[in-house]
Amino acid sequence: MTIRFLAESESFKVYSLFESVYLKVKSHCQSYIEYEKSDKCIASVYGDPDSALISFDERYVVVGGCGVIIYNTQTGKSVELFNEPENITWIEGVYQSTEDRSNFVRFNVRTKAEMLSIYRLDIHEHTLELLS
Secondary structure (H helix, E strand, C coil): CCCEEEEECCCEEEEEECCEEEEEEHHHCCCCCCCCCCCEEEEECCCCCCEEEECCCCCEEEEEEEEEEEEECCCCCEEEECEECCEECEEEEEECCCCCCCCEEEEEEECCCCCEEEEEEECCCCEEEECC
């Protein structure tokens, strides 16, 4: 079993085991490295997750891979986008820019023409903007 660490903040750590993504609440655990039964599975990503981030305000975890999964750390609810079987978008390199408000994340998408595009996603409205 190989643990792949994806993101970390002051309060949380996000990691994956194969296609499952887990959220570790640091204040609830004894070890920051090992998988624990108290860790919450927040997503399942076909083909393994590529990357993840914990938003600047720690309200959201955004996971990229086969589409995007937005997990709300306060409500425990998640939203999956861009992973419809007939129209999958493969997301790479999820990140937040200091140029944006905290409700925006950016990520890279490899297009069908093998070009790299950068998108900005409003995680509240679920709207997408092509940046380049």
